[in-house]
Amino acid sequence: MTAQLVYKISPSSLSEHLFSVSINVPSSESQSLHFSLPAWIPGSYMIRDFARNIHQISAKDENGAELSIVQTDKQSWEVINERKAVQVDYLVYAFDLSVRGAYLFDEYAFFNGTSTFLEVKEMSNRPISLSITNNQVDQNWRIACSFASVAEHENDEETVYEYLCEDYQELIDHPVLLGQFEQHTFEVGKTKFHLVLSGSTQTDIEKICLDLRPLCEHHMTMFDGFPEEEYWFITLLTEDGFGGLEHRASTALMYPRFHLPMKQDFKDTSYDDWRSADYQRFLSLCSHELFHTWHVKRNKPEVMISPDLSQEAYMEQLWIYEGFTSLYDDLSMARSKLITHERYAQILAENLTRLIRTQGRHSQTVTESSFNAWTKFYKQDAGSHNHIVSYYNKGAIVALLLDITLRDLSAGKYCLDNVMQILWRDYGSKNIGTHDHVIHDICKAHFDIDISAFLDIAIYSTIDLPYSQMLSSIGLKLHYRSRSGLKDLGGTPADKVALSGFGASYQDKDSGVILQSVQDGSPASRAGLQIGDILIAIDKWQVSSTTLQSILDSYASDINTAAENSMVTLTYLRQGRLIHSSMRVEAAILDTVYFSIEDASKFERWIQ
Structure with a gap:
């Protein structure tokens, strides 16, 4: 029987956001061992360099004697072990509040294996035993993950959860939430689905699951079944975060906590008629990540x-x-x-x-x-x-x-x-x-x-x-119109729309507005405006995010007869310099649609 690799992880310091990780590698025919951490996580196509968060890495042999561990590149290390068993220990700094990384604070610990578990290159296909230690049982911490559970050991101070993985690829494909959370489970066919919401709120988790059920049924009907026995929607509730990342038997989600339905929302409202746009967006996110299964x-x-x-x-x-x-x-x-x-x-x-x-x-x-x-x-x-x-x-x-x-x-x-x-x-x-x-x-x-x-x-x-x-x-039937304002997403008719074009996005800044983007070929672009400019005035009128469009529209009598020959003077600051330029008034482009x-x-x- 092939000897297993043994991985162990536990929160080391909540205030310093540190995980403690150890890897026990059995003896083998290898004279040296190579350890490496992924540079990116599947589903998020950007080099993240997770290894920058690894600190105090060390190695010792089966007798406890220290071994030399040499870093060979930004994410790899080598240990000369001479066929002996090896234990590698290190700390992971976990302060990346995202669905991609690892995050540890007073309410919960969350991690992806790509951020925390070094791969033993010579043994990538070996089975792995994983132990996760919960040393915050006095804070009512529990665990949520899609690993297949093997055992659970408890005492007064900590709980150890044990899991088995086929290989390293499985080890890094199950995100883990360890902490305070709410959970509700429902079944579709023979598959169990778990919705987990971090923290403790008055979110109506049961009613959310009533809406998730038909989405699960839809996807399972399309593909004639589900490839896993269980599936986890692991949701990190934040003030304003958003994101989702798919895994083989789960998804890690991030969503604003108060954009979800609360229990008190349904006291005087029919549930079937009440689904806010923010809540619909959460259901769409769940649908999206589940489809990725x-x-x-x-x-x-x-x-x-x-x-x-x-x-x-x-x-x-x-x-x-x-x-x-x-x-x-x-x-x-x-x-x-x-x-x-x-x-x-x-x-x-x-x-x-x-x-x-x-x-x-x-x-x-x-x-x-x-x-x-x-x-x-x-x-x-x-x-x-x-x-x-x-x-x-x-x-x-x-x-x-x-x-x-x-x-x-x-x-x-x-x-x-x-x-x-x-x-x-x-x-x-x-x-x-x-x-x-x-x-x-x-x-x-x-x-x-x-x-x-x-x-x-x-x-x-x-x-x-x-x-x-x-x-x-x-x-x-497709209809085109111009925008009604900065927050206009389209999709519906509008009683009032812009008459004059500008071609830049902006927000209030000091005594004017700061430009956040400028569209190529737009009136703003041809007038010489750049990202970061602080527009103070149009002609003699001071601008703000609420008045800029109205000032421009005052030069047009209606949407079809903008004063094409009108020129306005722009006054703006660029890196502390005061600049004046001219901009031709043009009719607003029809870049917004509804059906x-x-x-x-x-x-x-x-x-x-």
């Missing part, structure tokens, strides 16, 4: 079957994986009747508005966006919207229009659901990675449809697709 954790590009976590893994298929999932997260809510068809049409319009407002869609294809996720999408700055497009956002729109195209070309016989089921059957369930033209091949081999004409434009060009024409086939449902029965048939 099949579509990312099992269906995945070839390069992600055995990824090298020490460096980037380039791929052009993220539009398939994040884009398709971004369509189904909200679509499944409409199918499950958690939102109305009218609300879903609004969400679709908001997503299309995001795309239309992204100047970078004319500069970068969605496959290029996928490939360059590591450097461009995950490292955005204030000017990125001019140069890149989101593979989430555009990928979802492409998925929507791909579905419409398949239905049209097959006279309603095939749709995107069939593509998803084939991906799961032929690739994900068999642990076979997908190639770049997998969608082309599925449509040709299984539907006898050549989808190249559509995809050549949709994913390999920067040409806008005929949204209005294509969406009319599912009963929606009217022209054929309700057709739209309903498409949704279902």
Whole structure:
């Protein structure tokens, strides 16, 4: 029988945010052992350099004698062990409040294995025994994770939880929450689902689970079952954080605590009629990450079957994986009747508005966006919207229009659901990675449809697709308008909209507004304004975030007859210098969309 590696982890200091970790490596034929920590975590495509948080690393042999441990690069160490058993000890600084890292404070401890557990390179495929020590039992700390439990040992001062993993890849694919939390469990078929909310609030966790159930049922019906016996929605409640990261049998979520329904919210309100936009967003997040259980954790590009976590893994298929999932997260809510068809049409319009407002869609294809996720999408700055497009956002729109195209070309016989089921059957369930033209091949081999004409434009060009024409086939009429204000997301008509264009986002700053982004080719850009400028006045009028648009609109009599020949003087500060420039007043661009449902029965048939 192959000897196991033994990993142990426990909170070392809550105030200093330190975990204590030890690894016991059995004797072997290796003269030296190499230890390494991942540089990134699957599902989040950016080099994170988690090893920067490892401190006081040491090694000793089976007799307790100290061994030399030498760092060989930013995330790797070597120990000369001469075939002997070795114990490596180190501390992990855990103060990254995100779904990707590790975080330890007075309320809970949260960690991903990619942030905490060194890999023993010579023994990556060895079985692993994991012990997690809860030394905060007096603070009512408990554990939530998707590891298969082996044993639990308790005494007055601490509890030790023991788990077994097949190998290192499994060890790092189960996030752990150790602390104070609320939990509710429900079953769908033979699968148990657990919703965990960190801390202690008056959140109505049972009613949230009532809404999660039909989402789970929808996904399980599409893929004909669930690949795990249990699944955990591990949710870190924060003041204003947001995020989600998929794992094989769980997801780590982050969400604002007061955006969820509270128990008192339902005293005088019918629950079926009460789902705020903020709460809908949480359900959509849960839907998105759960969908990844099949579509990312099992269906995945070839390069992600055995990824090298020490460096980037380039791929052009993220539009398939994040884009398709971004369509189904909200679509499944409409199918499950958690939102109305009218609300879903609004969400679709908001997503299309995001795309239309992204100047970078004319500069970068969605496959290029996928490939360059590591450097461009995950490292955005204030000017990125001019140069890149989101593979989430555009990928979802492409998925929507791909579905419409398949239905049209097959006279309603095939749709995107069939593509998803084939991906799961032929690739994900068999642990076979997908190639770049997998969608082309599925449509040709299984539907006898050549989808190249559509995809050549949709994913390999920067040409806008005929949204209005294509969406009319599912009963929606597309309307364009200008923005009504800085917080206008689109999706609905507006009584009052901007008459004059500006082309920059901004917020109040001192005696004016500070520019946060400037759109290429806009009036603001042509007037010479830059990110970081503090605009003080337009002509003789001081501006603020609430008055800037009104001042510009005063130069236009209506939306169609803006005073095109009018010039205004801009007064602004740039790094302490006072500057004046002129800007031509132009009509506001129509970059905001909403839908009217022209054929309700057709739209309903498409949704279902």
